[in-house]
Amino acid sequence: MRKVKVDLGEKSYHIVIGSGLGEELQRFIAAADFSRKALLVTDSNVGPLYGQQIKSLLQEAGLCVELAEIPAGERSKCLAVAESLYTKAIELGLDRRSPIFALGGGVVGDLTGFVAATYMRGVPFIQLPTSLLAQVDSSVGGKVAVNHALGKNLIGSFYQPKAVFMDLSLMRTLPKREIATGMGEIIKYGVIYDPDFFSFLEQNRQAVLNLEPDAATHMIARSCEIKADVVSQDEQEAGLRRILNFGHTMAHAIERETGYVRYNHGEAVAIGMIGAADISCRMGLISESVKQRLIDLVERMHLPLLADGCDVDAMYHDIFHDKKTVGGKVNWVLMTGIGSVICRDDVPEDVVRQAMAARISQ
Ligand SMILES: NC(=O)c1ccc[n+]([C@@H]2O[C@H](COP(=O)([O-])OP(=O)(O)OC[C@H]3O[C@@H](n4cnc5c(N)ncnc54)[C@H](O)[C@@H]3O)[C@@H](O)[C@H]2O)c1
Ligand SMILES: O=C(O)C(=O)C[C@@H](O)[C@H](O)[C@H](O)COP(=O)(O)O
Numbered sequence: 001m002r003k004v005k006v007d008l009g010e011k012s013y014h015i016v017i018g019s020g021l022g023e024e025l026q027r028f029i030a031a032a033d034f035s036r037k038a039l040l041v042t043d044s045n046v047g048p049l050y051g052q053q054i055k056s057l058l059q060e061a062g063l064c065v066e067l068a069e070i071p072a073g074e075r076s077k078c079l080a081v082a083e084s085l086y087t088k089a090i091e092l093g094l095d096r097r098s099p100i101f102a103l104g105g106g107v108v109g110d111l112t113g114f115v116a117a118t119y120m121r122g123v124p125f126i127q128l129p130t131s132l133l134a135q136v137d138s139s140v141g142g143k144v145a146v147n148h149a150l151g152k153n154l155i156g157s158f159y160q161p162k163a164v165f166m167d168l169s170l171m172r173t174l175p176k177r178e179i180a181t182g183m184g185e186i187i188k189y190g191v192i193y194d195p196d197f198f199s200f201l202e203q204n205r206q207a208v209l210n211l212e213p214d215a216a217t218h219m220i221a222r223s224c225e226i227k228a229d230v231v232s233q234d235e236q237e238a239g240l241r242r243i244l245n246f247g248h249t250m251a252h253a254i255e256r257e258t259g260y261v262r263y264n265h266g267e268a269v270a271i272g273m274i275g276a277a278d279i280s281c282r283m284g285l286i287s288e289s290v291k292q293r294l295i296d297l298v299e300r301m302h303l304p305l306l307a308d309g310c311d312v313d314a315m316y317h318d319i320f321h322d323k324k325t326v327g328g329k330v331n332w333v334l335m336t337g338i339g340s341v342i343c344r345d346d347v348p349e350d351v352v353r354q355a356m357a358a359r360i361s362q
């Protein structure tokens with residue numbers, strides 16, 4: 001078992017990483033000051049696999065738990081589904097100390113966190129991430145949100161969980177495509193922070209894709225350490241935290257233009273990272289060979305290099321809804337090498353358009 005601390009003063013919490021974490025979770029609940037009534041939110045794929053098992057664990061720990069199942073998929077990350085969860089919470093009589101647990105991927109985590117942040121102005125929230133992407137990224141750091149028809153994650157808050165329990169054994173049912181999806185965000189950590197981690201991924205590609213225990217534990221723990229380090233220094237994205245958004249300016253435009261269904265988030269991030277590397281190259285910040293190293297790793301992790309169903313004008317329009325766009329200026333996270341990035345708000349329109357055109361299937 002590994003533990004990583006997210007150091008945020010009174011809001012600090014631990015990420016617990018291991019296989020079969022039931023007892024750890026029960027000990028945490030026993031020590032917490034929660035009301036008895038609790039809500040466990042999951043989705044229609046994860047619920048049938050693990051819903052009852054986790055519900056029983058929580059009941060054994062003394063909670064009176066109701067299971068709420070939302071339809072699987074990004075489309076559920078919306079205000080209408082959030083409202084159905086508020087209704088459930090009110091009907092169950094959840095009070096200000098009632099914990100809400102998110103059991104699932106990033107969709108369940110972001111949506112449930114948003115509900116926990118806003119129901120009665122905030123109730124305890126615990127992340128039980130089950131997808132690779134959720135374990136390495138979305139369950140950590142407290143960004144909670146729902147999507148709006150006009151853009152990704154546009155309605156949200158910063159709301160930290162009380163704890164995160166990552167049980168690697170729950171990922172044995174994860175489809176291969178979802179493992180590759182998680183790799184999109186994992187590669188990001190190598191690019192923005194840690195060249196040795198990037199090399200580790202290059203050298204252990206098959207072991208990490210197979211989620212072999214040692215390789216997977218290192219990959220997940222190192223990703224969490226990097227995210228925890230960044231978030232601990234800049235919880236609300238005043239500066240440094242922007243680097244966690246590497247690849248996301250184009251990714252969010254691709255997701256919006258394809259209705260949030262054609263590409264998984266981590267796939268869109270993979271395409272967006274190459275787009276950002278391309279801009280970096282055109283701006284003279286990196287060489288072609290550095291960009292190619294990223295392209296090679298993305299491709300070898302079975303992630304897409306090009307987006308179908310997008311056009312440059314629409315994507316260019318979308319980036320002005322990005323949260324890093326301030327005063328009409330888009331803040332791009334660009335590479336200066338493998339392991340280092342900078343923010344630039346002076347990328348010319350034609351450079352952005354050329355890089356976008358290069359990422360679109362013709
Ligand atoms: N808050 C953040 O910091 C942050 C960071 C990264 C991504 N995100 C968000 O996370 C979302 C993407 O998360 P995701 O990739 O986990 O998508 P997801 O939640 O849709 O999960 C992917 C698929 O895998 C299934 N699944 C999950 N765990 C499983 C398991 N153990 N066995 C079998 N199937 C399982 C789900 O039902 C779903 O069909 C996006 O909305 C993205 O914007 C948020
Ligand atoms: O935690 C962060 O900070 C991130 O940017 C992580 C991203 O991987 C994640 O997709 C996040 O939800 C994007 O945030 P947004 O603020 O661009 O919506």
Ligand SMILES: [Zn+2]
Nearest residue numbers: 185248265269
């Ligand atoms: Zn992301």
